[in-house]
Amino acid sequence: MSEENQVEEEPKPLVLEKLEANHADALLAQDESRGTIVVVIHKEQAYAVLEYLKTDPELAYTFLVDVTAVDNSQMESELMQFDYARFMVVYQLYSYQGQCRLRVKVPVHENDLSLPSVTGLWQGANWLERETYDMFGINFDGHPDLRRILMPDDFDGHPLRKDYPLRGRGERERFNFDKQNR
Amino acid sequence: MQGGLERATGEKMVLNFGPQHPATHGTLRIVLELDGESVLKATPHAGYLHTGFEKLGEHLDYNQYIVVTDRMNYLSPLSNNFGYVLAVEQLLDIEVTKRCQYIRILMAELSRLADHLLWLGTAALDLGAFSVFLYSFREREKLYSIFEKTTGARLTTSYTRVGGVLRDLYDGCVEDVRQFVSNFPKALKETHTLLTKNRIWMDRTKGVGAISADDAISYGLTGPCLRATGIAHDIRKAEPYSSYDEVTFDVPVGTNGDAYDRYLVRMEEMIQSCGIVTQVLDNIPDGPVNLEDNKITMPDKSDAYGHIEGLIHHFKVVMDGHGVQPPKGDHYCATESPNGELGFYIVSDGSGTAYRIRIRPPSFFHFQALPLMLEGGMVSDTVAVLGSLNVIAGELDR
Numbered sequence: 001m002s003e004e005n006q007v008e009e010e011p012k013p014l015v016l017e018k019l020e021a022n023h024a025d026a027l028l029a030q031d032e033s034r035g036t037i038v039v040v041i042h043k044e045q046a047y048a049v050l051e052y053l054k055t056d057p058e059l060a061y062t063f064l065v066d067v068t069a070v071d072n073s074q075m076e077s078e079l080m081q082f083d084y085a086r087f088m089v090v091y092q093l094y095s096y097q098g099q100c101r102l103r104v105k106v107p108v109h110e111n112d113l114s115l116p117s118v119t120g121l122w123q124g125a126n127w128l129e130r131e132t133y134d135m136f137g138i139n140f141d142g143h144p145d146l147r148r149i150l151m152p153d154d155f156d157g158h159p160l161r162k163d164y165p166l167r168g169r170g171e172r173e174r175f176n177f178d179k180q181n182r
Numbered sequence: 183m184q185g186g187l188e189r190a191t192g193e194k195m196v197l198n199f200g201p202q203h204p205a206t207h208g209t210l211r212i213v214l215e216l217d218g219e220s221v222l223k224a225t226p227h228a229g230y231l232h233t234g235f236e237k238l239g240e241h242l243d244y245n246q247y248i249v250v251t252d253r254m255n256y257l258s259p260l261s262n263n264f265g266y267v268l269a270v271e272q273l274l275d276i277e278v279t280k281r282c283q284y285i286r287i288l289m290a291e292l293s294r295l296a297d298h299l300l301w302l303g304t305a306a307l308d309l310g311a312f313s314v315f316l317y318s319f320r321e322r323e324k325l326y327s328i329f330e331k332t333t334g335a336r337l338t339t340s341y342t343r344v345g346g347v348l349r350d351l352y353d354g355c356v357e358d359v360r361q362f363v364s365n366f367p368k369a370l371k372e373t374h375t376l377l378t379k380n381r382i383w384m385d386r387t388k389g390v391g392a393i394s395a396d397d398a399i400s401y402g403l404t405g406p407c408l409r410a411t412g413i414a415h416d417i418r419k420a421e422p423y424s425s426y427d428e429v430t431f432d433v434p435v436g437t438n439g440d441a442y443d444r445y446l447v448r449m450e451e452m453i454q455s456c457g458i459v460t461q462v463l464d465n466i467p468d469g470p471v472n473l474e475d476n477k478i479t480m481p482d483k484s485d486a487y488g489h490i491e492g493l494i495h496h497f498k499v500v501m502d503g504h505g506v507q508p509p510k511g512d513h514y515c516a517t518e519s520p521n522g523e524l525g526f527y528i529v530s531d532g533s534g535t536a537y538r539i540r541i542r543p544p545s546f547f548h549f550q551a552l553p554l555m556l557e558g559g560m561v562s563d564t565v566a567v568l569g570s571l572n573v574i575a576g577e578l579d580r
Contacts, residue, residue: 034272034513062399065516066525066542075531077510092514092527092542096399096413099420103514124402127228127550135236150229150579159237160538166241 013037015059015102023049028082028107038103040082046106047116053093053102054121061102064118065092067128069108069136071162082107087136089115108138117143135160194222199564201230207304207568208575212552216561224556224564226549228578235580239539244270244344244506247539252338254541254577257300258293260329261519262577263342268423269515269526270344273508278473282346283425284466288359289332289341290517291455291462295366296325297520297572298448298455305445305569306377309386314373321369324362328355344506345479346472356463363456363463370452377445384442391555391567392440401551404544405522406447407571411439417518429461441570478506507534514542521545521572543577 015037016030026045031038041049053061070088072078078088085107093102108115117140118125129140130149137158140146148155157164200211209230215223235250242250251266252259264286271278278286299322306314326336331352333339341348377383393403395411408415416433418426434450436443472479476495485492498504508530516525522544529538548571555567 033511034275036514064402065523066514066527066540068527068540070512070529070538075537090512090527090540092525096415101514101516103512122402123397123400124547124550127546148229150232152229159234164237166237 014098015039015053015100018056018059019049019052022052036101036103038105040105040107043106043108043115046104047118050091050104050118051121053104059095060097061093061095063094063096064122064124064128065094065101067091067118067125067132069132069138069160071136071160074162084109086110087113087138089132089138091118113137114139114141116141117146119143134158137161193217197561201227207573208578210549210568210573210575210578212556212564212568214556214561214564219561221556221559221561221564224553226552228546228549231575231579233576233580236539236541239536241535243502243534244508244536245500247536248342249338249340252340254543254580255297255519255521255524255545255574256337256576257572257574258297258520259337259339260289260293260333260341261297261517262524263339264290264424265515265517265519265524266526267342267344268517269513269528270506270508272515273511273513273528273530274344274478274506275509276345276473276475276478278346279470280425280467281350281469282471282473284462285347285351285471286342287424287426287429288459288462288466289329291458292325292328292359294455294520295452296322296329298452299325301448301520301569301572302373302445305566305572306373306383308565308569309383311377311380311383314376317369317372317376321366328358328362331355331358343472343479345475350471356466359459360463363459366456367453370449374449378449386563386566387441387445387570389438390441390559390563391570392438393551393555394439397551397554398439401554402547403522403551404547405518405520406444406451407439407522407548409434410436410443410447412437417516417523421516423515423517428465429458431455431458441566444570503534505534507532516542519544521548521574521577524577541577541580543580545571545573545575545578549573549578 019027023045026041026049027039028042029040053059068090072088073086087108089106089108091104115138117129127149129143130147132138133146134148134151135158157169195216197214197216199214201209211227213225214221238250239247248263251262254262299318303315303318329339330336332355333341393411395413398408398411412435414433414435419433431454434447436447480499481492481495486496510530510532512529514525514527516523524544525542527540528536531537556564
């Protein structure tokens with residue numbers, strides 16, 4: 001075997017190969033970081049790609065580990081990379097079959113904060129999307145019950161956005177229950 | 183019409199279960215719609231213990247945040263400490279010393295025992311088995327003495343550090359733990375004789391709160407609740423972190439996914455944890471506990487007081503912008519906590535403070551799946567199901 005053959009690149013992971021074959025137009029970026037494959041996909045095709053990842057018998061990412069978001073407004077390098085999309089919605093997937101993880105990221109612009117809900121694919125997405133809505137104000141279209149989950153129903157603002165201060169806006173001693181009940 | 187049952191049919195009653203109720207294990211709230219004694223609809227509400235841990239993570243440096251992790255699952259803080267620093271270390275691309283890995287596994291498994299013991303005691307207490315509560319708390323107390331001697335605290339352990347642990351095991355720790363694990367299976371057998379074949383316990387838990395394997399995956403259940411449905415998945419086996427690939431243990435599974443199976447799975451897990459602890463004690467290597475990297479770990483105190491380099495390193499580690507600074511990037515790290523998959527997703531912007539910390543708590547998913555397990559059952563089963571899930575408000579709401 002010649003030396004050139006030994007530095008041959010590792011074969012591409014199956015998931016990237018299959019995504020390139022079936023959803024090439026949805027892929028914005030792909031990467032492998034610390035053993036996890038990361039793909040960034042277009043918002044418009046997000047549902048279709050996630051559905052494909054879950055239902056394809058060879059991939060079978062049947063376990064939605066987590067849904068969350070990152071407010072990139074104070075991270076210039078990330079902002080520039082994806083056309084100044086302020087939020088990045090992050091899905092962590094796991095395949096029991098292949099015993100591997102996959103991170104799917106979807107850039108979301110501030111002027112259109114809606115994203116299709118994946119509650120139809122995973123029951124567990126319900127509360128995860130509610131929390132992401134509560135903390136970041138991202139709307140999940142088609143969600144059966146998009147309400148706040150951790151913050152009180154009458155709360156103003158979205159606490160995990162970077163422009164929300166650590167000590168809160170207008171600290172209070174107690175919540176005004178009388179006013180609500182009247 | 184005479185007779186309570188017939189009169190109840192068709193009439194709905196709404197029962198507010200929690201957030202302040204002794205059987206809710208923390209500030210959990212479930213709104214139950216009842217027809218007589220059967221549950222028509224159950225709506226769990228989260229958020230009564232929301233503490234803003236994720237926001238805090240954006241304002242504390244990597245080592246300061248360890249004290250916050252204590253307060254997530256307050257039944258097994260050592261597991262949270264472990265999971266968190268592991269995520270930071272993987273982000274930094276460093277691996278701690280072998281001895282440190284063994285110490286962490288030892289503490290994580292002991293805290294799994296402590297967590298399962300408290301779960302066992304309170305779940306049994308809720309169904310009226312008071313002796314079990316006393317038996318399990320007796321054993322738990324021994325564990326907490328070991329934790330106290332090792333870490334200096336019973337609950338707020340904050341034992342791990344990025345790149346190591348607070349301090350090495352105390353003199354005599356190995357003997358103490360050995361004594362505990364040699365007596366523990368016998369003590370657990372007492373509980374087995376009290377509950378496992380007990381007619382009342384079986385009637386109250388068998389077939390109660392059952393969930394199928396497919397539903398469990400769809401709802402994101404992990405840990406003992408997932409394994410009770412028959413799926414032999416354990417992160418310690420599937421993606422061995424730290425030195426878990428060097429110990430052997432079995433992954434117990436159930437068949438029906440009901441409260442009884444969750445009980446049996448947890449009971450067997452305690453025995454398996456004892457086995458892991460014994461292997462760790464047999465093979466724990468000598469050597470330094472902390473990584474010898476002055477940019478990440480604190481120097482020895484004698485070094486800090488006796489040498490100028492030590493003093494400089496000491497200050498550099500704690501000063502903002504000079505200590506632990508993972509490279510730009512993000513990482514998700516999952517560990518098998520006593521309740522299931524505890525994940526930390528950390529986004530770093532290259533500074534000494536995380537840009538974003540996301541905690542993936544197992545209880546969040548278990549509490550969400552509650553309606554599926556309660557609806558169609560009896561109101562008295564609510565307590566049995568809630569007890570069997572071990573939902574911890576601290577990690578549910580963060």
